[in-house]
Amino acid sequence: MKTIMFDVDGVLAEFILSFTTLGHTLHGTSIYTSHQHRAWDVFDCMTPVQYGEVWKHINNSAEFWRTMPAATSQDVFNEIERIKQQEGNVAYFVTARHGVRAKEQTEAWLRDRGIDNPTVVMTKAKGELAKAVGAHFCIDDKATNAWCVHWFTDGKCKSYLRDYPYNADPTMIGSSHVRRVKTVEEFLEEVERS
Numbered sequence: 001m002k003t004i005m006f007d008v009d010g011v012l013a014e015f016i017l018s019f020t021t022l023g024h025t026l027h028g029t030s031i032y033t034s035h036q037h038r039a040w041d042v043f044d045c046m047t048p049v050q051y052g053e054v055w056k057h058i059n060n061s062a063e064f065w066r067t068m069p070a071a072t073s074q075d076v077f078n079e080i081e082r083i084k085q086q087e088g089n090v091a092y093f094v095t096a097r098h099g100v101r102a103k104e105q106t107e108a109w110l111r112d113r114g115i116d117n118p119t120v121v122m123t124k125a126k127g128e129l130a131k132a133v134g135a136h137f138c139i140d141d142k143a144t145n146a147w148c149v150h151w152f153t154d155g156k157c158k159s160y161l162r163d164y165p166y167n168a169d170p171t172m173i174g175s176s177h178v179r180r181v182k183t184v185e186e187f188l189e190e191v192e193r194s
């Protein structure tokens with residue numbers, strides 16, 4: 001019996017590409033992917049005003065979250081669904097997304113990729129949630145979230161960070177308690193192995 005938490009943006013969904021593509025559409029700024037993004041929440045290609053306008057557009061959009069490209073192959077979604085269907089296993093898709101029907105957009109996006117009846121939780125409080133639901137495994141792309149999951153659960157939840165240049169600071173507090181994986185496949189293999 002395993003309870004598994006999946007962050008959405010930066011783990012399953014290609015947020016940086018979507019965000020910078022929208023910036024390009026609105027302001028003509030550069031488009032790039034998660035692998036080219038250098039620092040958490042720093043978008044040097046945009047002015048603060050442009051950045052704010054991109055977020056305003058997202059918050060008013062009924063389809064930004066709904067139409068985002070995946071950050072993994074379809075095989076990963078199939079494997080998540082297979083693990084989720086095993087007796088006693090529970091999967092939570094946890095996100096700090098906001099805006100028009102963000103939860104419904106996220107649920108529809110997951111269903112489109114074969115996740116049956118996905119449980120989407122809207123919160124920034126990943127550590128608190130991991131403790132509350134008794135999570136055994138968690139994957140995120142935000143270093144502080146990964147650390148908080150470890151800390152709030154006294155290490156009972158194995159906390160994984162999907163490795164990107166923007167979260168690669170090895171001096172980050174608590175980094176020794178977080179396991180880095182290059183891919184979600186690697187994370188799922190560890191879940192299956194345990």
Ligand SMILES: [Mg+2]
Nearest residue numbers: 007009010141
């Ligand atoms: Mg994320």
